[in-house]
Amino acid sequence: MAAVGRKSGRNAVIYMDPTGSAAASRLAYQASWSINFTVDNIEVTSIDDTNKVYVAGLPDAQGQFSGFFDDTSSQTYTAATDLLPRKLYLYPDKGLTTQYWFGTILLDFSIDSGVGDAITVSSSWSAATPIIKVG
Numbered sequence: 001m002a003a004v005g006r007k008s009g010r011n012a013v014i015y016m017d018p019t020g021s022a023a024a025s026r027l028a029y030q031a032s033w034s035i036n037f038t039v040d041n042i043e044v045t046s047i048d049d050t051n052k053v054y055v056a057g058l059p060d061a062q063g064q065f066s067g068f069f070d071d072t073s074s075q076t077y078t079a080a081t082d083l084l085p086r087k088l089y090l091y092p093d094k095g096l097t098t099q100y101w102f103g104t105i106l107l108d109f110s111i112d113s114g115v116g117d118a119i120t121v122s123s124s125w126s127a128a129t130p131i132i133k134v135g
Helices: 075-081
Strands: 013-016 030-043 054-068 086-091 100-107 110-112 120-127 132-134
Touching: 013 030, 013 075, 075 100, 075 120
Parallel strands: none
Antiparallel strands: 013 086, 030 054, 054 120, 086 100, 100 120, 100 132, 110 120
């Protein structure tokens, strides 16, 4: 059976607003991204319940992306240190532009280097507005 609908991550792409007030542009040299949706579970267990009982609270969206250091751009570092929210677009396949997630995020930044390694950068992010799936 063919793997219809399944995609390789090699065609994924990330777009982010470089200044907090501009159009989003492609982040170069990224190797991975993830997005996580969770919901707060609020305990509402009462005396007669036979096990703990929960109701859904607020949803949350967080994620990360990582790739390789580019000395011609400080886009993710600037986003992490100027404290401005950024527009983010995550495409699972750059050829499928009708399906993506978008919203505004707050960003953290990390850089790692080693003698025998490529210099890598990574960013964790948290939603500053609802993160919406299109398509």
